Amino acid sequence: IADDGSRMLRFCPVLLVLMLASCGANVVIQRDARFDVTYDDTVTSDNQTIYSYNHTVSRNKTEGVRVSVELLSESAPSPVLFVVRQKQAVLSFQVPLILRGLYQRKYQYTQLGRTLCQPPTKAVAETQFFFVDVSTLSSAGVHYQLRVSRVDMCVCAQFFRYVFPEGVDTVIVKVNSQKNFPCSVMSIQDIQCPVYDLDNNVAFIGMYQTMTTTAAITVQRKDFPSNSFYVVVVVKTEDEACGGPLRFYPLLPDELLDAGNRSKTLDVIVSPAINSEVYVMGMLFCLGIFLSFYLLTFLMACVENKRYDAMCFNLSAVSLADNGSTLSSEAVTDSLASADGNYGYMERSLESVGRSRHESLSSVEEDDYDTLADIDSDKNIVRTKKFLCVSDLARKDKRILSKKYQIYFWNIATIAVFYALPVIQLVITYQTVVNVTGNQDICYYNFLCAHPLGALSSFNNILSNLSYVLLGLLFLLIILQRDILHNRALERNENTALECGIPKHFGLYYAMGTALMMEGLLSACYHVCPNYTNFQFDTSFMYMIAGLCMLKLYQKRHPDINASAYSAYACLAAVIFFSVLGVVFGKGNTAFWIVFSVIHILATLLLSTQLYYMGRWRLGEAAYGLIKRPSDFASYLLAIAICNLLLYFAFYIIMKLRSGERIQCLALVCILFTAVVWGFALFFFFQVMLIDLCLQKTPAESREHNRECILLSFFDDHDIWHFLSSIAMFGSFLVLLTMDDDLDTVQRDKIYVF
Incomplete structure (x- = not known):
């Protein structure tokens, strides 16, 4: 590696990232992991665990992979870093995850689920590997759970993939929910990795809009070279963006607020829009x-x-x-x-x-x-x-x-x-x-x-x-x-x-x-x-x-x-x-309405006397007062x-x-x-x-x-x-x-x- 280091840096940037991520870890443990199995484990600054998964990706089938983690240790001094390496993409996140809301309020999540995008394949079926690396800088052991599962058809309860049928150039994506809150964001993103599915990054690419019960976006084929797109729905940390009640302002700037159980049941409907004949x-x-x-x-x-x-x-x-x-x-x-x-x-x-x-x-x-x-x-x-x-x-x-x-x-x-x-x-x-x-x-x-x-x-x-x-x-x-x-x-x-x-x-x-x-x-x-x-x-x-x-x-x-x-x-x-x-x-604004009412009355009086009485003032005018x-x-x-x-x-x-x-x-x-x-x-x-x-x-x-x-x-x-x-x-x-x-x-x- 020392002799060919320059060549490795030029052709293997992902390997460089892994090397840097592994710095400081004395022991690396690699496990062959299976889907739908929950792994309870402990990680410290002296060891790093790598979970190795493989699965078959079909060209004509959309199948998602869901990575769910939960931090079981309380008051861990340092967060746990999860790095998911897959073909053509690297996804990293930490637990507990801290998101900022209005007035810089901070919300802490100790349970987190991320969905991996499906890498493209030219073959009818292809076996692909991906790895989940777990590490921390905490000297004390941090207890966590990890579970990876497949999700058929939709790529989870958060986002879906849609492929334009032949002859359809424009579709309208509608998302409906029976509940006004929690406030959510519906996003339309191109097929690429990673998928932006967090409250703090969902607005990075594509089209998006906040929603309570209804959201709709018209999507045109010309905007997506791959002839397909993701529909991503993310529940926001706070409801203020959707007109919800404003919560209390934390007294301490570093105080962490409990995000609570925020979930939303919704229906996603994608239907063809009107054609050129209707235009x-x-x-x-x-x-x-x-x-x-x-x-x-x-x-x-x-x-x-x-x-x-x-x-x-x-x-x-x-x-x-x-x-x-x-x-x-x-x-x-x-x-x-x-x-x-x-x-x-x-x-x-x-x-x-x-x-x-x-x-x-x-x-x-x-x-x-x-x-x-x-x-x-x-x-x-x-x-x-x-x-x-x-x-x-x-x-x-x-x-x-x-x-x-x-x-x-x-x-x-x-x-x-x-x-x-x-x-x-x-x-x-x-x-x-x-x-x-x-x-x-x-x-x-x-x-x-x-x-x-x-x-x-x-x-x-x-x-x-x-x-x-x-x-x-x-x-x-x-x-x-x-x-x-x-x-x-x-x-x-x-x-x-x-x-x-x-x-x-x-x-x-x-x-x-x-x-x-x-x-x-x-x-x-x-x-x-x-x-x-x-x-x-x-x-x-x-x-x-x-x-x-x-x-x-x-x-x-x-x-x-x-x-x-x-x-x-x-x-x-x-x-x-x-x-x-x-x-x-x-x-x-009461002061504004008082000023406007006075001006309104005076203007009406002046106009009436000047036009209707040709400049001769008469005092039989009626004043109009604003009640509401x-x-x-x-x-x-x-x-x-x-x-x-x-x-x-x-x-x-x-x-x-x-x-x-x-x-x-x-x-x-x-x-x-x-x-x-x-x-x-x-x-x-x-x-x-x-x-x-x-x-x-x-x-x-x-x-x-x-x-x-x-x-x-x-x-x-x-x-x-x-x-x-x-x-x-x-x-x-x-x-x-x-x-x-x-x-x-x-x-x-x-x-x-x-």
Whole structure:
């Protein structure tokens, strides 16, 4: 050995390990051992025992070997080291085994069982040897028991081997248990030795996730060159990772805690996942449903254009028959003013109408309205009228107002770019970390219905968000068509476009369509890796949509006094800011809820007095107090916005009907259709809300609410919520757009303000 030492070191590294492990042992005892026999023995620093085993390994049969040891001596000064040498692998462990838990708490195990992996063999059957070396540095004798046994089929109660059948490229591994605790870890590992099956090393390789009653991981053949993998289940030392009770903190840092008897009975099911045909069907279904909206809209646009051309022809014929005559001053006189002179309404003659048209052609600024000569008297008169008309609040220059409301679109487009880019970068990083580390606890997927595609772990949840993008784009096209038709009418100086109906300003509509598209994009980003810290990505533009819809409703009857884009987006930014604060500090923080309640009340008071009373303060405001503090602040804040929007929507429709106005057939169809879709959408929303609340729980607890796919074996509850909510919001936008079409031929001084 001395002469050929260099050659031995180069070609026999395992032998070197054995030599070093044997240093200090004066006596080496080797025994031919047998399976299923318990050996009681004693080891000291002066002797080392080697147990020699041999067994037959079959290429077509999976058979595991279980090494079980128990330390019988109490308070041994030094641990006993067990080294298992087998073909292509060396496994070592000590007894007692000490594992560290939360806050560096230490747990001692005097009984230990390790499962040996099956070395690969090319022969049909091969006899292989392995050795168990037992040694210690304790001068006193340490008494122990050793037992080695075979385990057929599964490689023990801890891990199993699965081989991909021919023609199956993707499988889903499900582990179920009737008991929540003890907390466990399910791991998917490649076929290699050693197998990492301890609490402190199970996360070293492969994919893994904690579990209480349910765990599921989708496994693809391409990730495992050997076309097979191990399913490893390990019981954790503590339950905190699964939301279990926190145990006492040891007073002494070196204190050893008894691990206790922690066992778990479970079922492991490996079944083929969906194939490529289901992916194609899911994508075709998604595209087909929403492209049908494009076809229907195109057909309706053709009908609308024909109707519009016919109306223009009729108006031209009437104009020729009247020999160019214009409306009398009585035609533009408020009927309410003629019935009651105390309303203080100032009648507008044809000369004032002509003057306002001439002034609209000049270059004026948005605030020039307040510099008119009659502003001091007229503003107070308008404020004291019992019934206001749209003409009273539509006196500013149309071009200036159009530019004012176009700022909504350009601002939200700018916000979208600067918001979306870092979000996309962040979620790509999240997904990369998940793929590299294999930690399935980072993202809260519905693992029972999470279909991967490429680097994406849950492609179906991302695909379903395409509905928001497609319908948002369609709404923008509808607005573009209406904008073009309205501009053509203005170019022809049509009276219906200049003096009739609700003033047409499309900037907020463009902003709403953009917000709907961005909701789809950011919701897709959120579903790349859903968790509590990035939940705001899924809700930010929902606040935008609710706010813009309320602004549009108010703008319809108050075009001159509506909020500017800068102040509106500043308020929405404050809402999102409080949403972030609520996520970080809101849970169980009384001071935060007091501050938020005060700001909420003051903001409501200010908004009401400024918008509804046009700057005149009235003290009849109602304060809203928070009685119950919800755990999900972001959803609570969004619920406030949506409820206010729905109430305002209902108020608008009721007041419209009370004012003697009617709802045309197209708008009525949109209202009924949207109401039905919202009903179904809200049903799935409450299912989804229960899952979203799980974002505040541990990953293991959240998986207890995972559900199977319910549509085409590809989409789950959350996907259906995406489909229905996008259709419902699109329908709501159409209602906003069409609900006042009946007023297009009504003079503005006969349209009430409410």
